[in-house]
Amino acid sequence: MKLASLSPGTWYSLLATLLLLTLIAALRIGAVDLTFDDINHILRHGLGLSSATVDPVSEGLFLQIRLPRVLLCATVGAGLSVSGVLMQALFRNPIVEPGLVGTSSGAALGAALVFVLGKNINWAFTDALGLFLLPCVAFTFAFAATLLVYRIASISGKVNVATMILGGIAINALAAGGTGFLSYIARDPQARSITFWNLGTFSGADWTQFALVFPVTVIGILLALRFTKALNILILGEDEVRHLGYNIDRLKIQVLLLNTLLVAIGTAMVGVISFVGLVVPHLLRLLKTSDNRFLVIASALLGGALLTMADTIARRLVAPAEFPIGVITAFVGAPVFIWLLVRNARSFQKGGFYA
Secondary structure (H helix, E strand, O other): OOHHHOOHHHHHHHHHHHHHHHHHHHHHOOOOOOOHHHHHHHHHHHOOOOOOOOOHHHHHHHHHHHHHHHHHHHHHHHHHHHHHHHHHHHHOOOOOOOOOOOHHHHHHHHHHHHHHHHHHOOOOOHHHHHHHHHHHHHHHHHHHHHHHHHHHHOOOOOOOHHHHHHHHHHHHHHHHHHHHHHHHHOOHHHHHHHHHHHHOOOOOOOHHHHHHHHHHHHHHHHHHHHOHHHHHHHOOOHHHHHHOOOOHHHHHHHHHHHHHHHHHHHHHHHOOOOOHHHHHHHHHHHHOOOOHHHHHHHHHHHHHHHHHHHHHHHHHHOOOOOOOHHHHHHHHHHHHHHHHHHHHHHOHHHOHHHO
């Protein structure tokens, strides 16, 4: 049976099973491997269902480090993948992802600003935001960068993909320059944090970060489902969307805001992770369909699974040290992006999504 002929429900079941198996494997594998019996005893003891003696080191490792890390990784992967779906539908091109249009680099610049200046930022709301300062600043810079790239790309009234990519390169360069300057004036601990953060890492994951990212990502995915019908119509052109009663300008801003929210909340916590939003939606599009109603849910499941796999590899590759996960996703995503560019150029005359 061909994969494309499977029903969406079957696809969701398969991808949910893949995600579950990936989570289980990630919980077991690491610098210190845990058996299923170990995990069972730790969970039962943690929930108060067992009075058996549990190794406190293993319990702390699992409950305070590995479990929140794995759950956060799956959540961020889901958010980045859904963001890729939204961006590709909005720009009507399969080679778009948050890292290419300035979203990730803008969030990185905002986060670096908070890292270096911290409480020295004399904003009235700095103390009031508290724990939310970093994601809020990252969101502001990410949205500004994405909006600027979109304005540049649509300056002629129609989104020009070549102009969009060039504009993204320019904005990414400006953001990278700003981040580099902040790294230059930062003290050693701050500069080190910025360096590792720009490479992407889940090493600092904890329950607080998960509590911030998870609800925002879930709400973002649910909101993304509201725009899938309009985004499907947008493939045919902006005039079609207007004829059906949609406010195209409002739709663009809403999608950009939602995309920025999904990217910025994850990026602010774990750093820049590239190409997940590019590879996952396009892989599903090739295997099944371009229907955004399917892609949003399927991408969330597959993105969570793939990023969890990548993080597991990062933890085991140079154990007991840790390999930056952003490097792994770049090594995989960059060749895929090159292939997509070649494929997109060859398909340019076909019309539809690739026009």
